[in-house]
Amino acid sequence: MPALRRGVAICNEGQVPRFFTRPQCRIAVSPGGGTEWLRPQAAGRMVDTITASLRTRIQDLTIVDVYKVRVDDTSATKITAANFERDTLKRPPYYQAGTAGGEPSHFAVCPACDNPIQIIGLYKKLAHTPNPYGRHHSRSVANLAEYDQDSYDFCPYSNPDREPDRTARRTRAEGLPEKILSLLIENFDSVIYMIEQSIGIKIGDALAKRMLLSYRDEQGHMYKAATLLNIPWIFAYMANAKSIARQRVFNNPELLINLSSALPNAAIDQEGKQEGVLKPANDKDYLDVNVSFIHHRIVQTGSTINETMKMIVFTHRGKQVITIHEQLIPFATDHFLALINVPLERAYRPRQGTLVPLARQILQP
Structure with missing residues (x-):
């Protein structure tokens, strides 16, 4: 890559964006192609946008096959329509109406990390799988669960197929x-x-x-x-x-x-x-x-x-x-x-x- 005073450098698609600093330059690494000259503040906003977008895409790819209905529960129930109806009685916040005629949404809690998950395909047949499944929801769901990025990052359902670093420790004891x-x-x-x-x-x-x-x-x-x-x-x-x-x-x-x-x-x-x-x-x-x-x-x-x-x-x-x-x-x-x-x-x-x-x-x- 040629030396840039201010620019956006591009990494392979799927990599997580990051900032790094060199003398007299500030470069945002992001998915896509080519380079674009930006002011540092604009580059910062772009990185934030790309990070959020990539996080959503990654969460779309990770599948959770179990749920619980309360953060305080110590349980993990297989995701099926019958189980979910029995445990929630179709009440909010588990069942939420769609906006402006959109499809309703269904929410629960990840048994491993206590983050909210959205149930996909509960009543609608999916093209890629015969069974409903959960995926992590990147925002808090009122009266159900608060979203915690640290817990999500190291949830086995969000980052499978790995050998964790035994020395890695969380920075906060709360939660x-x-x-x-x-x-x-x-x-x-x-x-x-x-x-x-x-x-x-x-x-x-x-x-x-x-x-x-x-x-x-x-x-x-x-x-x-x-x-x-x-x-x-x-x-x-x-x-x-x-x-x-x-x-x-x-x-x-x-x-x-x-x-x-x-x-x-x-x-x-x-x-x-x-x-x-x-x-x-x-x-x-x-x-x-x-x-x-x-x-x-x-x-x-x-x-x-x-x-x-x-x-x-x-x-x-x-x-x-x-x-x-x-x-x-x-x-x-x-x-x-x-x-x-x-x-x-x-x-x-x-x-x-x-x-x-x-x-x-x-x-x-």
């Missing part, structure tokens, strides 16, 4: 991060249960405490890819490597076999090759066996968002790290939401009385 932290604390026994079911390793109170300390130190609720749906798995992902000596392995026979093969100094009291406690053969000895959770990924398949992370169980031979077991862990978000919404009288397992107070002690300000 979604506060809600994530509150849900984690008050449902910490359910969080631990979901992790156990996902990885096949029981988490005792001492290990849970070490994980809480890691989450606190890492400010896990501020992680930009943390949402209301993935709380248990992001809690585990935020932990540094932890020893799992003296923890019970269950419903993970492959892990148990790998542990038995790799740890000859361990006495694993196997029960039908389904369960076993990891402990040293001599109870006074140290057993080196650890777990780490890495590679949080978000992938979109059709209208469905799938999140995963990788579990690595390892030991050491001198200074060398020896991988014992590697396993992809899918995030069972539907199961988690169902679990924390079960009334106490219908719960099939008792609440664990020690875990929630432990989370309050460590994570509450």
Whole structure:
């Protein structure tokens, strides 16, 4: 590009506009083609317009297949006409009349980021998909949900097919991060249960405490890819490597076999090759066996968002790290939401009385 004192430089279509400054020049980068001489103020207005336009276009391309009807809800319901009518009773602000004879609009809340979404194709057959779907709405919807750009930018439904930056943190604790932290604390026994079911390793109170300390130190609720749906798995992902000596392995026979093969100094009291406690053969000895959770990924398949992370169980031979077991862990978000919404009288397992107070002690300000 030739040197410009003031101008508009053009990037490939679909890239996000940005300003950058060079000595004696101010250049706005935008989609399109060619260059145009502009005053700095006019260039600034153009960038704002292009940014808003691109944001709308990107939101049009991202599909949400679930909804909730209130920001305070902890639920995610499949978008269908029958479900939406049942949950909203066709009331405002969910149903809104069109203006000047235009088509009516339908709104709900994104279960992951608490932003408003517009339901598309609820009663009108769509050319590109047989099912209605939601897309993020770039403005607040009165009496329903306030639009928050930061939460939208890192919602899994707005930016799928990526491996988030583990070091990225939000700049404001208000709003979604506060809600994530509150849900984690008050449902910490359910969080631990979901992790156990996902990885096949029981988490005792001492290990849970070490994980809480890691989450606190890492400010896990501020992680930009943390949402209301993935709380248990992001809690585990935020932990540094932890020893799992003296923890019970269950419903993970492959892990148990790998542990038995790799740890000859361990006495694993196997029960039908389904369960076993990891402990040293001599109870006074140290057993080196650890777990780490890495590679949080978000992938979109059709209208469905799938999140995963990788579990690595390892030991050491001198200074060398020896991988014992590697396993992809899918995030069972539907199961988690169902679990924390079960009334106490219908719960099939008792609440664990020690875990929630432990989370309050460590994570509450």
